Amino acid sequence: xxxxxxxxxxxxxxxxxxxxxxxxxxxxxxxxxxxxxxxxxxxxxxxxxxxxxxxxxxxxxxxxxxxxxxxxxxxxxxxxxxxxxxxxxxxxxxxxxxxxxxxxxxxxxxxxxxxxxxxxxxxxxxxxxxxxxxxxxxxxxxxxxxxxxxxxxxxxxxxxxxxxxxxxxxxxxxxxxxxxxxxxxxxxxxxxxxxxxxxxxxxxxxxxxxxxxxxxxxxxxxxxxxxxxxxxxxxxxxxxxxxxxxxxxxxxxxxxxxxxxxxxxxxxxxxxxxxxxxxxxxxxxxxxxxxxxxxxxxxxxxxxxxxxxxxxxxxxxxxxxxxxxxxxxxxxxxxxxxxxxxxxxxxxxxxxxxxxxxxxxxxxxxxxxxxxxxxxxxxxxxxxxxxxxxxxxx
Amino acid sequence: xxxxxxxxxxxxxxxxxxxxxxxxxxxxxxxxxxxxxxxxxxxxxxxxxxxxxxxxxxxxxxxxxxxxxxxxxxxxxxxxxxxxxxxxxxxxxxxxxxxxxxxxxxxxxxxxxxxxxxxxxxxxxxxxxxxxxxxxxxxxxxxxxxxxxxxxxxxxxxxxxxxxxxxxxxxxxxxxxxxxxxxxxxxxxxxxxxxxxxxxxxxxxxxxxxxxxxxxxxxxxxxxxxxxxxxxxxxxxxxxxxxxxxxxxxxxxxxxxxxxxxxxxxxxxxxxxxxxxxxxxxxxxxxxxxxxxxxxxxxxxxxxxxxxxxxxxxxxxxxxxxxxxxxxxxxxxxxxxxxxxxxxxxxxxxxxxxxxxxxxxxxxxxxxxxxxxxxxxxxxxxxxxxxxxxxxxxxxxxxxxxxxxxxxxxxxxxxxxxx
Numbered sequence: 001x002x003x004x005x006x007x008x009x010x011x012x013x014x015x016x017x018x019x020x021x022x023x024x025x026x027x028x029x030x031x032x033x034x035x036x037x038x039x040x041x042x043x044x045x046x047x048x049x050x051x052x053x054x055x056x057x058x059x060x061x062x063x064x065x066x067x068x069x070x071x072x073x074x075x076x077x078x079x080x081x082x083x084x085x086x087x088x089x090x091x092x093x094x095x096x097x098x099x100x101x102x103x104x105x106x107x108x109x110x111x112x113x114x115x116x117x118x119x120x121x122x123x124x125x126x127x128x129x130x131x132x133x134x135x136x137x138x139x140x141x142x143x144x145x146x147x148x149x150x151x152x153x154x155x156x157x158x159x160x161x162x163x164x165x166x167x168x169x170x171x172x173x174x175x176x177x178x179x180x181x182x183x184x185x186x187x188x189x190x191x192x193x194x195x196x197x198x199x200x201x202x203x204x205x206x207x208x209x210x211x212x213x214x215x216x217x218x219x220x221x222x223x224x225x226x227x228x229x230x231x232x233x234x235x236x237x238x239x240x241x242x243x244x245x246x247x248x249x250x251x252x253x254x255x256x257x258x259x260x261x262x263x264x265x266x267x268x269x270x271x272x273x274x275x276x277x278x279x280x281x282x283x284x285x286x287x288x289x290x291x292x293x294x295x296x297x298x299x300x301x302x303x304x305x306x307x308x309x310x311x312x313x314x315x316x317x318x319x320x321x322x323x324x325x326x327x328x329x330x331x332x333x334x335x336x337x338x339x340x341x342x343x344x345x346x347x348x349x350x351x352x353x354x355x356x357x358x359x360x361x362x363x364x365x366x367x368x369x370x371x372x373x374x375x376x377x378x379x380x381x382x383x384x385x386x387x388x389x390x391x392x393x394x
Numbered sequence: 395x396x397x398x399x400x401x402x403x404x405x406x407x408x409x410x411x412x413x414x415x416x417x418x419x420x421x422x423x424x425x426x427x428x429x430x431x432x433x434x435x436x437x438x439x440x441x442x443x444x445x446x447x448x449x450x451x452x453x454x455x456x457x458x459x460x461x462x463x464x465x466x467x468x469x470x471x472x473x474x475x476x477x478x479x480x481x482x483x484x485x486x487x488x489x490x491x492x493x494x495x496x497x498x499x500x501x502x503x504x505x506x507x508x509x510x511x512x513x514x515x516x517x518x519x520x521x522x523x524x525x526x527x528x529x530x531x532x533x534x535x536x537x538x539x540x541x542x543x544x545x546x547x548x549x550x551x552x553x554x555x556x557x558x559x560x561x562x563x564x565x566x567x568x569x570x571x572x573x574x575x576x577x578x579x580x581x582x583x584x585x586x587x588x589x590x591x592x593x594x595x596x597x598x599x600x601x602x603x604x605x606x607x608x609x610x611x612x613x614x615x616x617x618x619x620x621x622x623x624x625x626x627x628x629x630x631x632x633x634x635x636x637x638x639x640x641x642x643x644x645x646x647x648x649x650x651x652x653x654x655x656x657x658x659x660x661x662x663x664x665x666x667x668x669x670x671x672x673x674x675x676x677x678x679x680x681x682x683x684x685x686x687x688x689x690x691x692x693x694x695x696x697x698x699x700x701x702x703x704x705x706x707x708x709x710x711x712x713x714x715x716x717x718x719x720x721x722x723x724x725x726x727x728x729x730x731x732x733x734x735x736x737x738x739x740x741x742x743x744x745x746x747x748x749x750x751x752x753x754x755x756x757x758x759x760x761x762x763x764x765x766x767x768x769x770x771x772x773x774x775x776x777x778x779x780x781x782x783x784x785x786x787x788x789x790x791x792x793x794x795x796x797x798x799x800x801x802x803x804x805x806x807x808x809x810x811x812x813x
Contacts (some may be wrong), residue, residue, distance in 0.1 A: 186511065242812070277786040278786075280785070328787055330785050331785055332787075332806075334787060334809060374810050375809050375810065376813055378808070
């Protein structure tokens with residue numbers, strides 16, 4: 001666990017990392033929102049037990065006993081533990097006010113390293129608070145890398161920097177009650193943060209884990225790989241003994257999301273086989289389609305923390321290069337091929353699953369007329385496809 | 395005799411269901427239809443002309459695409475492909491190499507396609523079903539005989555234009571009707587009549603006058619029940635005739651038989667015309683297959699070396715000194731249309747397990763013995779075998795019988811024509 005300091009920052013902090021933020025929320029938004037909820041629930045649980053005699057805070061529990069989050073708590077003596085508990089009771093209302101009222105504190109993401117000066121040394125930290133601006137800046141990557149209880153610890157520590165205890169701003173330096181020494185303030189803040197972090201185990205019904213929300217796939221991921229399977233049907237039945245009207249369809253897709261804009265590429269195989277001429281001749285047709293194009297995502301529901309809020313439409317317009325192979329088999333094989341360029345439009349609807357996986361359903365309309373030489377197969381009509389697929393975003 | 399042979403065959407079919415093939419060293423065959431003028435109708439043209447020369451083109455009717463394809467056997471290219479009238483009916487095709495024209499007819503039409511592909515339709519209209527035809531490309535004459543015993547004849551010029559045509563009935567007067575016939579090497583239509591006489595018909599005069607015009611007096615053969623008549627190659631003054639049990643040579647100029655009729659031993663199992671007409675008989679014993687032919691004005695015969703199977707094709711060429719047979723196994727297991735494996739009969743239209751054998755005719759030295767591709771219609775030449783497989787997409791092969799090389803092939807030629 002990183003030490004957290006509230007000091008002057010030697011290096012400038014880059015502004016918001018999520019330049020291209022889509023409607024599905026940006027990176028870290030869900031995690032921050034859940035962390036705020038858990039901090040609020042922890043302090044509500046603390047505040048609720050303010051008048052209880054035998055309640056014990058600022059103590060580690062068995063679940064976290066071997067975790068580094070308990071270090072600040074293991075180091076406490078009895079007086080410090082009592083002081084810590086009282087401080088939690090006293091600061092609970094202010095913490096709750098800040099969490100529930102977004103106007104009282106702002107949060108900012110950065111991809112740049114946050115470096116602070118600490119006793120003559122410069123070190124990297126996960127977050128820093130600007131008391132004057134009432135602004136907490138978080139390193140996005142480091143925040144996402146933390147476990148959820150570590151985020152609670154971090155956010156509690158930073159929020160407490162915006163409060164005052166016994167009329168004195170809560171800082172990392174200096175004595176605070178039985179927390180004496182140059183880093184007394186930090187030790188108290190760490191103990192309070194750790195106490196909030198481990199509280200979820202003691203009050204699981206009051207402090208929810210939000211596991212589903214945290215594990216749900218999120219749309220802000222840049223790289224998407226997918227595959228889908230379905231059918232493609234000609235609008236008009238083609239003429240010709242060897243022509244096919246329906247094809248099975250399988251596709252591999254890749255797209256890069258820049259906010260709601262998407263660059264896409266795919267390989268699609270549309271295949272059909274049948275027997276004709278009284279079953280004497282087998283016809284196999286494989287249509288290989290290489291596509292590239294662009295798309296746009298639309299989120300019909302607003303809350304990115306919800307299942308439906310992460311779901312979204314992706315509308316794509318693609319250029320298709322089509323290479324088709326036709327094989328006629330009857331004791332021997334005859335092979336024909338055709339090539340053409342065409343295009344397609346697709347609408348997919350993505351539903352989040354977990355851990356980066358998505359399910360989706362789609363419709364596409366394809367235009368690529370072509371014909372073969374020396375065999376009466378001439379496709380003039382367009383295709384309508386329906387398919388289901390899975391994707392992984394990272 | 396024919397009903398007896400059929401009864402015997404049924405006996406074999408019932409009594410020996412497990413008899414498969416080559417263990418039985420016998421020939422069986424379905425005799426060529428009797429009472430016919432010319433030869434039975436085929437949907438492939440001959441690989442010889444009427445002078446005995448090999449023809450390097452073959453014309454076939456393919457029912458899959460209802461077209462006539464003309465193959466150049468030198469390279470197996472399709473020289474031309476023609477759409478035809480009445481595509482759903484069985485077609486007969488005949489070809490003239492020198493004029494490069496094709497005669498095509500069904501039960502409902504007759505067409506002549508010239509070298510440029512231009513067509514003359516229905517110069518003759520038949521009421522009955524055509525059953526046989528005699529075609530002399532070198533003379534430009536064709537005679538067609540139908541199921542109602544009508545006789546149609548045409549004279550064509552070198553490029554296939556119809557110069558004259560006529561259709562008449564079988565009644566040549568005096569209560570006589572046509573029993574059999576063919577065109578001799580002199581270009582006359584020789585008819586065997588129901589009273590055992592032979593008449594020579596001047597086809598030019600007949601077509602011009604619109605009535606049967608015979609040459610000279612009828613020839614009394616003394617034979618009754620003549621059911622087969624064939625020209626003698628190289629002898630415009632001779633024809634051979636046969637009843638069910640006897641065979642003779644008629645000198646049509648002298649007006650008499652050249653010799654006493656020859657009795658045919660055993661049962662007639664096969665008759666073929668082609669270059670040198672011949673008849674096969676058997677007494678159904680191990681060595682009992684005999685070929686009857688004409689040479690030097692006499693009916694001669696040879697006992698053939700033992701071989702097995704049902705004769706499906708034969709070709710005797712005394713000038714080139716070879717005899718060629720294609721035989722199929724008499725009985726064999728094969729799936730029927732429903733996919734059930736049954737014991738087939740020799741009357742199957744697509745025989746399998748066939749062998750081609752060729753002998754030097756003078757001493758019956760075996761020259762060729764090869765397996766023949768299944769499911770194919772065949773045409774024989776002296777040194778080659780053309781096979782048109784029944785594949786829907788089109789597959790033709792041309793085998794050189796003596797080189798041992800893989801056959802020349804053409805595949806997929808129907809594909810452009812399948813809609």
